[in-house]
Amino acid sequence: MRLFHVSVLLLTAPLWGCKRETNSTEGVVRVFISYATFKPKCLTLIVEDTQNASNKRDTAVTVDPERLSDTRTGLILEQKGWSPNLRVTARAHERTCEGPVIALQSVEVLFPEKDNRDINLDLRAEDLDLDGYFANKGPHPGTDCDDTRDDVNPGAQETCDGTDNNCAMGESDVAGNTEYWVDADGDSYGDSSSPSARACGAPPGAALRGGDCNDRDAAIHPGQKELLCDGKDDNCNNVADDDPFDVGGTCQTEQLCVGRKACQGSTGSACVSSDVPVPYFVDDDGDGTAGHPVGDACAPPVAGATREETDCDEGTILASRMVNTESCDRLDNNCDRQVDEGLAGCAAVAWSPAPSPGLGSNRFDAITTYGKGRGWIAGDNNVVRIDNTTLFPVTNCDSGADWKSAWAASNGRVFLGSSNGQFGTVAPGSEGTGCTQQASGFIGGIYGLIGFEQPNQDIILYAATAQGRILRWRYIPGAANQETPTSVTQVSANLRAIHGVSPETMIAVGAETVSGQQRPIAFRAPASGSTAWVREELGVPDATGFLYGVRVLTPRLTYVAGEDGLLLEKVRDTWVRKPALTLPGGSQPTLRSMTAFGRTAIYAVTSEVNDIHFFNGTTWSSLTTAPQTLNALGGSGPGDVWAAGHSGTLLRWTPP
Template sequence: MRLFLVAVLASTLAGCSKGDELKSAALKVQVHYEGFRPGCVTLTVTDQAEVSRHVTKDVNVSAGAPPGTLSVAVFRQAGWSNDVKLLAQAHEQSCEGARVAIAEATASLAKDGITPVELLLAATDGDGDGYVVSSEGGTDCNDRDETVGGPKPWYADDDGDGYGNGLLPPRVVACEGPALTASRTGDCNDRDPLVHPDQVEFRCDGKDDNCDGVNDESFDVGRTCRDTLDCEGVTACGGTNGGSVCANTAVPAPYYVDTDGDGKAGTEAGRKCGPIPANASRDPSDCDESSRFRSPDLAEVCDRIDNDCSGGPDNGLACNLDWRTPVVTDGTKWNATATDGTTTIWVAGDGGKLARSQMDFTGGRYVTCDGDWKDAWVAASGELFLAGGKNNSGRFARVTVNAGECTLETNNVPQVVNGLIGIENPSGAPTLYGVTGGGRSFRWTPPAAPEQTQANQMDASLRAVSAAGRPDTLLAVGSRSARPVAFRFDAASSTWREEAISTTLTGELRGVHVVNANYAYAVGDNGMAFERTDGLWSAMKPLPSPYTSRDLQDVVAFGKTAVYVATIEAGGTGGSVLFFNGNEWSVVYTDVNSPARALRSLDGKTPTGVVTSGDRGAAASFVTTR
């Protein structure tokens, strides 16, 4: 029989019977340890009379800070002598770890009963990490740092990403690894520093980027998806920078919206496979999205426009396209013209000149309004609003339909106001916007006083302003250093942003008309005529000779096939109204007075009611019944 050793002395002795002679004598061996905590203690008992008789017991040491004690029972064994030698050996971490301390003692089992034996194991573990200092046989790589233990395996790391090749055994076991090695392993591609464990799958490429045995698990490859155009497909690799895409074979169909306000959708707004936005249509139903006066459902009227989209203007109608002029004229220089488009004309000029008449120039009368007036606008209510100045200071004014005099507003406007436009407000008075030659912009909502839209003035001389019913459509034009300039109003910040106009022509832009959010027109000196489409300015077709070098004073547009401009001759004398039908220009009115008079302004709410006025009482209107 082998000598019996047990680590729990009390329970073993308590289980002995009185007739067991071999267990009537025992050693109570207490192994003390201090300065470190061994991972395992090996106790060897050898028969001193015959050293070939020996037995060894490994005892794992429970966690806990040193010092500590292990108790082991050694019993008398048949065939052995009574005298034994005890050898205790301490190991780091486990029974296979480095031996760091030993202790020896002799004892006799000749007498019955329990004989105590004590052994002391001592070693140094300065940082308490379970590794003993190397000078005492331990393997601690740094006994002053508890985070640094003993030697560890180092694996080949050819790509330098800090993870060793998971397919190769360690290159060395040491405290410090040689060049191109790492203490962590598991790298599944040691030729790519971006590929290693402990990261998310970061690119969709059909490969395993985090060495978890799965390819592209972060990208849901193969799952049903919908792309940005709402087309169903399957997620696949192929996006930019290693991303994924929703691959599909469906062809998105276009859809159309109404941008000119005529109730017919004709502007392609995008392409989709799924449901389209509300008020959009899968099929185009408008022939011209630049004009609310053209759509297949409209009746044809005399206005030089193909209203019903049948292929020609005024087709099938007996039209009288003559312009009417007032019977009585005076010597006033009318700078501004404003009309409601159906019944009323207002003309205004310097020296407090303001007059009102019917569209056919009957029923005319003067209204008292002190100021030199530069521009005017009529609200849907029929109320007139004026902009101008006096004595180099700006002023605004308002006139109700039948009033004999105007109401002036002169506060806080340090410069003469050249241009004016109004925006209707369904719940109250309209808001007026005015611009000055000094680059200032004013906002005026009566009865409140005018206020500047931005503190700093624009670096330009501004001559005209226009909008299509909303502040975010406001445009202002003028010049800087004899070059044409245009500005767009940013409603969110109440500031003006300059827009590029590419031209070699010089001079000033004097008139602007915004048709809708996508179309606008501006004209000026030396035959300048520009069209703004979807935010970009471009030159219109040149005017016919001899108008190519004449100064254009104002513009009214009802879409890309109906643009009117007012001109003056060289030297500022005679004037004409020209019309652009989308393909070519034509002269539709010329002042026949002798000497001929310059035309300086245009206005019209609809293409069936257009009015012009100018020097020495010049005025003319084109009016039809819609």
């Protein structure tokens, strides 16, 4: 039996310090501390005076570190100044004296005046796996979370094996493990307001990514665009209603006003500006003044746009606010909203018939001019040059068919197209020797003809045929043998007219057959570098019949006319249906020919009546009635207008 004495610090010193001056045996308390099933690393005996808390002594009890069971014995001797009422406690700690208490027992004892008094303190704790860590249970739990395995305890190395090896934080403290966040809404993003935890595998309801600013709504999470324009942060980047709504961002409205993005309902945003747009205008006819509106804006919507409107007709250079004087031409030349004002006798200028000796009974289908009062008319195997009041009939100019189209160069040379596909040409002064003819090499009447003079004096002619071909003929002045015409394209249409102010601006018109019915059609010349003619979207799906007339006034302004009084205007890239010509009885006649000198000066003749009709940009009116049906219109300008038709009819309006 091992014996120890409790004094102030050591068992070997007397606790009460003074012997009694008697012959009787001195009192002593013997303490028996027993323990079993564990190896205590720190065993402490504590003696307390229950009457005076300041009287307290404790001492470490020496144990055999290899014994699982043992009994340690000690003595408590009398201590001066202490009461005889003692509390004696035995306490065992895990691993060190600073470790948790894993076994404890106390008894109270009255110190005897003499003889011995024995007390027994029995300590019990579980360390079944003998790893030095005690089971985490009972009134004095240790730190071992699995006392059946010596490789599981707070001192073990944590590994990813499905076990909390070190009894702390599960497997979250494994070196190199994965970080997880609580994902309550199942959107694969964890709650940004909750701490993350590390683990070897995903715990239930966990996500590998954090940052979810609303873990109650699976539609809200990082890694996406904003869902709704509603003032909420749907993608958890701390910015509400950003991409694709970009609310609050600087922007530009469709009218080029600087503004900021704002929600427009819950599914979209729009640029909102407090700036007030103003009208802008452009110069389309090249006269240096702007009059075509291109919309209200806060900045120029197109290149060259200006806020100052100085042109009232962007189809002619003869009308603008820069013009100081009026001319007798049915145009508002000075843009004061009046036409031909202050011109005495202008309103009385009549359409004059053909000069003497007359044109007989011939039918004329084509007119072309090359200066005021000078031009050509052609028809059923007849070609006549007119120089003011003098007629110059061309002899020996029989193509075997009718001449249907004509165009004159600036030097007066006329080029002709016939209904059997022949070209013809004659120069002023050569009327008596006839015309030179050139076969096109293709079947189909040439109903439209336009030419362009080249810097080297060559002339490039383009013709539109009834077979849908666009023919190109290069005419070389003075050449003994001319080049053979070529076909640059063929479209599925019957073409009746062609016009342009340059090869790139040409438009050819006619009709196509759709389900057995003729419908109007137009084709635009290819842009530079291309070869394909482009079908125009006229925007009149209800219209039927042919287009017979086309006039390109500027690269951005074109008019076409045809059956049922149809008149269409193309401004830049947009076709607009203008008021149809309607006769007093309500019928809408076929416009057989049309010419235009501006947006407010358009002339047309019809198959139904003999009138010359005029469109001022708003309404139609009849200017005069011819003695016979008219087939063709032309003129060198708004003050020199020609009309020709059946039975040698030729009318001209040429104010002085």
